[in-house]
Amino acid sequence: MTNTERTPQPHSPAPLHPPAPEVLHYTAFSADPEGGNPAGVVLDASGMSDAEMLAVAAEVGYSESAFLTAPPEDLGGGHERAFTVRYFSPVAEVPFCGHATIAAAVALGERTGPGELLFATRAGAVPVSVSVADGTPRATLTSVEPYVQEAAAEDVAEALAALDWPSGDLDPALPPRVAFAGARHLVLAAASRERLADLRYDFEGLKSLMLRLDLTTVQLVWRASDTVFHVRDPFPVGGVVEDPATGAAAAAFGAYARELGLVPEASVLTLHQGEDMGRPAELTVELRPSDPRVRVSGTGARMR
Structure with a gap:
């Protein structure tokens, strides 16, 4: 064997990578x-x-x-x-x-x-x-079994400051609460549809409060009738400004409405969300007197 000759070496197989998941x-x-x-x-x-x-x-x-x-x-x-x-x-x-x-x-x-x-x-x-x-x-x-808690006055004040909402723009008939039905949400009710429509907030300020309180969204609500509500959900902890339709918050809101006696124990509520974002959605919330859990329904469609 000359100096330029070498014994052939077996090739190592290329590493196998699992296929990318279908999304x-x-x-x-x-x-x-x-x-x-x-x-x-x-x-x-x-x-x-x-x-x-x-x-x-x-x-x-x-x-x-x-x-x-x-x-x-x-x-x-x-x-x-x-x-x-x-x-x-x-x-x-x-x-x-x-x-x-x-x-x-x-x-x-x-x-x-x-x-x-x-x-x-x-x-x-x-x-x-x-x-x-x-x-x-x-x-x-x-949903899992929900709960509703008092919201500390200082936390509500901090949330309102981040939202740039004067306290006088809240609906006194729907007091602030923290509601849970799988995730925690701070419920704040606007006194008018115009107040709800004007959503420009301090992203980092609200995010900091939400992380401290372990909140997933802030559920902003305006009551249009006995059983119809318009809602918006800032979601800075998820890296997005706003959620177009939030089923977990809808379930938490159902528990909130029942806990405060805003609706009968047996109720079907309609929540409209996403209209101000150009992605209208409709969420149906059902409350049953024999079951503390909340049912949330909606349609769905494949996008692509």
């Missing part, structure tokens, strides 16, 4: 892809790390994306359509997201048919039902 794009609380709140949906996130899910959510850029995997054994037993679901905004994981739940349920329903689902979330087990009427899919989630 579906659905809107929730609207049958029109141009309305409602968009969500990314990954129906098979098995093998994805936290960092990978966060990276996908950031790339998608919606307020939240849902990632589905096999359920824990203690949840899936006997339930054929049970899943673990995790929710990521572009900057962080959140314990529960209503619109991404509706979007994921509609996506599953289009593939496996209508029926009952069970989602294991960080907030708890969330039953979801999917139906189809006149070709339009609709999903209903049942």
Whole structure:
């Protein structure tokens, strides 16, 4: 063998990379892809790390994306359509997201048919039902058991300062509270539709307050009638200015309305959201006297 000859060496196989997850794009609380709140949906996130899910959510850029995997054994037993679901905004994981739940349920329903689902979330087990009427899919989630707490006066004052809302612009019939139905929300009621429509706020100031109080959104409300409300949800902790339709906040608001006696124990409320953003959405909130949990329903549609 000469100095220039070498024994052939076997080539090492190129490292195998798992295929990129398929990300579906659905809107929730609207049958029109141009309305409602968009969500990314990954129906098979098995093998994805936290960092990978966060990276996908950031790339998608919606307020939240849902990632589905096999359920824990203690949840899936006997339930054929049970899943673990995790929710990521572009900057962080959140314990529960209503619109991404509706979007994921509609996506599953289009593939496996209508029926009952069970989602294991960080907030708890969330039953979801999917139906189809006149070709339009609709999903209903049942929240975890909610609670409503007093809001400290100094926290309300800090929120109003960040929103640049004078205290006199609040509706005294709907006092501030912190409400939970899977995630925590500060409920503030505007005295007029004009006040609600004028939303220009201190992003970092409100974000700082929300992080300190462990809030997911601030639920801004205006009461149009006994059972109809217009709502907006600043979401700076998720890296976006505003959520076009917020199912978790709708569930929390249902608990709030019942706790304060604003509506009968058996009620169906209609929440309009997203109109001021050009993405109108309609959320239906159902309260039942025999069940402390809140049901939130809406349509959904595939965007692309």
